[in-house]
Amino acid sequence: MRESSAEAFFEQDGRARYVPSGYTRGPWAADSQHAGPPAALLGRAVLRREDAREDMLLARITFEITRPVPLKPLELATRVLREGRSVELVEATLTPEGGQEVMRARALRIRTEPDSVPEVVSGPVVAPPESSAAQPFFDVPWEKGYHTGMEFRFASGSFREQGAAACWLRMRVPLVAGEEAAPLDRVLIAADSGNGVSNVLDFSRHVFVNPDLTVHLHRYPCGEWVCVDAATSIDGAGVGMAESALHDERGPMGRGVQSLFVSARP
Structure with a gap:
């Protein structure tokens, strides 16, 4: 089995083997995954390992994408470094x-103690998902993929406009078949979309590759929707960065940053 038919992004096959479905397929290559679903799968593994402490919050996680993630069964492994x-x-x-x-x-987890300090939250207010507009995805040459596994509503901008934009994302299917999506699943599967949400150059004429993603959180999201309020900057030498403020309907909860390799399409 190379691709799962489950109505989920992944199907678990054994203790540490996960089979991707077509919903993980990214918009650039038919045989490669969008980085959002595997990022969420790695975050899930950090929290669900057997010796994971329940009094800790994942405060920072950095993903290094060393090769395109194929639509093939994946083996998952975890270890505690410190x-x-x-x-x-x-x-x-x-x-x-x-x-x-x-x-x-690599995930940094910090011990928590509820109501031990005053809560301080700062950041702009984003229009809620119910008053944001569904906008068409940019053209994708296959019917099933990340673009159909997720729902998108724009508080500002759109996929077909260039420049900064704020987009609410919601999972249409679970991360793993037979499981309810967890709050961390919802934010990590969305955070890698910052570059696509805030595209600044014509995708048909330029290649955008993000070899990494770092997400900082001061809390996990509440509810089903996560907003990626993103802006992209690119140097003429072909190095860029996409920065995203991450929100839920309660307000700001963290940030995401992607490094970008940008070049003209051959």
Whole structure:
């Protein structure tokens, strides 16, 4: 089985083997995944490992995408790199069967104590999803993919306009078949869309590759919707950066940053 038919992004096949469905397919290549679903799968692994502490929040996670993530079964592994009383560092990896590692995550988790300090939140207000508009996705040459596994509503901008934009995203299907989506699943599957939401150059004439993604969170999202309020900057030498403020309907909850390799299409 190379591609799952489940109504989910992944189907679990054994303890640490995950089979992607067509919903993971990205918009650029028919045999490669959008980075959002595997990023969420790695974040899920960090929280669900057997020795994971329940009193910690994932405050920062950095994904390194060393190769395109194929639509093939993936082996998932985790290990604790540093364990302390208040902070821990955890690593998770994805490797296709018989292949080389394609994606690695390092997550920093911080000990929490509810209501121990005053809450301070700062950031702009984004129009809520119910008053935001559904906008067409940019042209994709296949029917099923990330663009159909997710729902998109724009508070400002659109996929077909260039420049900064704010987009609410909601999962249409679970991350893993038979499971309810967790709050961390919802934010990590959305955060890698910052570059696409805030595109500044013509996709038909330029290649955009983000070899990494870093997400910082001061809390997990509430509800089903996550907003990616994104802006992209590109240097003439072909190096860029997409920065995203991450919101839920309660307000700001974190930020995402992607490094970009940009070049003219051959």
